[in-house]
Amino acid sequence: MSLPHAILTALLEKPSSGLELTRRFDKSIGYFWSATHQQIYRELGRLEAEGLIRTLPAEQPARGQRKNYEVLPAGRAELARWTAAAHDPKPHRDVLFLRLRAAAVVGTGGLEADLRRHLELHRRQLAKYQEIEDRDFPPDRDSPQDRLRHLVLRAGIDLETFWTQWLTHALSEFAELSGEGAGNREPADG
Amino acid sequence: MSLPHAILTALLEKPSSGLELTRRFDKSIGYFWSATHQQIYRELGRLEAEGLIRTLPAEQPARGQRKNYEVLPAGRAELARWTAAAHDPKPHRDVLFLRLRAAAVVGTGGLEADLRRHLELHRRQLAKYQEIEDRDFPPDRDSPQDRLRHLVLRAGIDLETFWTQWLTHALSEFAELSGEGAGNREPADG
C-alpha cells in the first residue's frame, strides 16, 4: 500500500533510475521504509503502467540499460491525495515483546544475551541519527521542508532513545530475576 | 515467522480453541501481535501437522465442532529455541513518517487533521494501558512472570507516551508553518 507512494516521493525529490532509488532506500528513506531493488523495479513497472510516472524522454534504452523515471502530474496528485487521506495507526508488531511473553512461560535462558546485542545496536543507531541531526539540521536553516524532515528524524532519535532506555531497564530486571536464586530461569511446568 | 510462536505461547498459558485464541489475540497479545481468526486456524492446522500441538484427546469432533489444542513437548522445545535465538531488530516501518516526507514535497494540506486524530487515538491507548497497569500490576505481586509481563506493558506505555509527545510537537510545528504566511502549504513546484 505504501511503497508506490514512497517511490513517488523519492522521484519528486529527484528523478532517478531503479538503482539510484534502491540506494536512497538503503539510506535516508530506508530508515523508516526499506525496500529491495526487486520490489522497486516491480513497482516502477506498475507505476508506469498506471501513468503516474514515465521514463525521461531523452533516452529509450533496451533491457539492461539505465532508465530514468520522473513523476507525471497524475502521480503528484495521487501522492497528495494519499498524504492527506486518513490512515489508522497500526499496533507495534515487535517480535521482542513476543519473546518476552514466551520467556515468561518457557524461561529466559539465552534471551538476555540478545537483549544486550539489541541495546548495542540501538545505541549505535541513535549515535548515527544524532550525527545526521548535527550535520544536516543546524539551528539557522529553517525552511518548511527542513522542518518536516527534521521532525521525522526527531521521531527516529526519540524511538531509539526509548529502546535504549527500555532495554537497559529490561536488563536490570533480568539481573534481579537471576539474582533471586534458583528456579527463576524455568518457571513451574504446566 | 512469529505467529506460530505467538500461538504456542498462548496455548502454553492456557489450552484453548481457535476462537478462544482469537479473542486473546484481540486483547492482551494483540497489543503487540494481532492476528485474524483465519490466520490462527491456518496456523493451528500447520502446528498440528508438524507435531508441535494436538487436540485435547477428550473430544474428537467433526467440522464446525469446537476443538481444544494443547502444546506437545516438541512445541515447548521449539518455542524455547526460538525465544533464545538471535533476531535482528527491524526498522520502524511507519506510514506516518512516509507521509511527512511526502508532505515536504506535495504540501501539508489535510495531513494536520489526521495527526490530530492520531494524537487522540494514542492518548486513549495510553490511558487504557495505564489502567491495565494499575489494575494488574500492584507493587506487591512480583513473580518473575509478572515482572516480564509488566516489562512488556511498560514498553507499550512508553511507546504511546512517545507518540503523544511527538505528535504534539509535530502539530506545534505545523501551526508555526501555517502561521508564517502564504506559500507554505504548497512548496515550490519542480
Next chain:
DNA sequence: CAGGTTTGTGCAACAAGTTGCACAACCACG
C-alpha cells in the same frame, strides 16, 4: 418446531514483502 441469530471452523483469492537467480551492458586489464 420453524426460522433467524450467534458461535465456531475453515477455504480461496489476493496483496505485500522476501529470496534466489538470470541476464544484459559496461569497464578494466592482460
Next chain:
DNA sequence: CGTGGTTGTGCAACTTGTTGCACAAACCTG
C-alpha cells in the same frame, strides 16, 4: 580481443498477512 568483475534491470517462487465468503452446530423465540 576475451574474459571477468561491476553495474543495472528484471522474472519467478515463496512466505506472510488480509479479505471475503461458506458452512455447520447451538441457541433463542414465537
